[in-house]
Amino acid sequence: MKDDxxxxxxxxxxxxxxxxGIIKMVEEDKYCIDIxxxxxxxxxxxxxxxxxxxxxxxNGCVNEAFNESEEVREEKINEMIDxxxxxxx
Numbered sequence: 103m104k105d106d107x108x109x110x111x112x113x114x115x116x117x118x119x120x121x122x123g124i125i126k127m128v129e130e131d132k133y134c135i136d137i138x139x140x141x142x143x144x145x146x147x148x149x150x151x152x153x154x155x156x157x158x159x160x161n162g163c164v165n166e167a168f169n170e171s172e173e174v175r176e177e178k179i180n181e182m183i184d185x186x187x188x189x190x191x
Contacts, residue, residue, distance in 0.1 A: 117147045
């Protein structure tokens, strides 16, 4: 994930800016559908960040765990299973 840190930070700052914009839209009583579109755009950015972080975790931490003990491997695999379970709720 270290290689993607700059990309992740840029995307998170984009999401933060979008969130600030959504708050302003709500405060200014903007059209509901316009607000919903901005929320969906914000979700898309956050999903992209999550994808990058998960890829980094799989390629780094999980991959490295396969050189460790069975306990460590199982821990990393169970972490990923928990994440997948939460994603598909």
